[in-house]
Amino acid sequence: MSHKYDYLFKLLIIGESGVGKTCLLLRFTDDSFTANHLTTIGIDFKIKIINLENKLIKLQIWDTAGQERFRTITKTYYKGAHGIILTYDVTDQNSFKNIRNWIKQIEANAQTNVCKVLVGNKCDKPDRVVTEEEGKKLAEDFSMSFFETSAKTNQNVNEVFNFLTQEILKANEGKTQQMGDKLKKDDKKEKKGGCCK
Numbered sequence: 001m002s003h004k005y006d007y008l009f010k011l012l013i014i015g016e017s018g019v020g021k022t023c024l025l026l027r028f029t030d031d032s033f034t035a036n037h038l039t040t041i042g043i044d045f046k047i048k049i050i051n052l053e054n055k056l057i058k059l060q061i062w063d064t065a066g067q068e069r070f071r072t073i074t075k076t077y078y079k080g081a082h083g084i085i086l087t088y089d090v091t092d093q094n095s096f097k098n099i100r101n102w103i104k105q106i107e108a109n110a111q112t113n114v115c116k117v118l119v120g121n122k123c124d125k126p127d128r129v130v131t132e133e134e135g136k137k138l139a140e141d142f143s144m145s146f147f148e149t150s151a152k153t154n155q156n157v158n159e160v161f162n163f164l165t166q167e168i169l170k171a172n173e174g175k176t177q178q179m180g181d182k183l184k185k186d187d188k189k190e191k192k193g194g195c196c197k
């Protein structure tokens, strides 16, 4: 099997239960949306290959459960992540307040150089309680970029994933070259028939 991509990046979506993590992922990978809340059990992932700066990048995107009872499982996935999407719901003050706790989780469990982006989802809804300015300010406090999104109307969803991928590419310029070379070497090995020939 040949590798049809240059780089492999792992992304993680975190935030309180019900903020729309699964919907953001499904909008990005399948261009679909459901009005039902299908609570994620533990963790799940989807793959999407994107073309950025003439490079094919395979994104392995991990969708974590927001519910407290799954925290022990989900935090084991922070370590391998190149990028994290930190999500709250603009109509849910509690999900916004808890972003500071999620940042502590990242600091305790992820790699120090992990790329992060703050996302205020459900911006299509009229009953918002968190303003765009409050979101921007919080992102600035933690040196993160900020987007307001709607998984329902597909506002800014591709932008978030593309931006984060670009940040990872920039942050790992030397390393990504090595990662790309490794994928190409592995590819050659496989074509030769692996270790048995």
Ligand code: GTP
Binding pocket: 015, 016, 017, 018, 019, 020, 021, 022, 023, 024, 034, 035, 036, 037, 038, 039, 040, 041, 064, 065, 066, 067, 121, 122, 123, 124, 125, 149, 150, 151, 152, 153
């Ligand atoms: P957990 O798996 O429990 O952590 O939840 P989650 O964060 O994955 O939430 P999910 O994606 O299941 O969405 C929860 C609810 O919010 C569902 O009823 C969605 O239809 C709704 N929802 C998600 N995104 C949006 C959005 O952008 N706009 C609106 N109006 N509703 C949304």
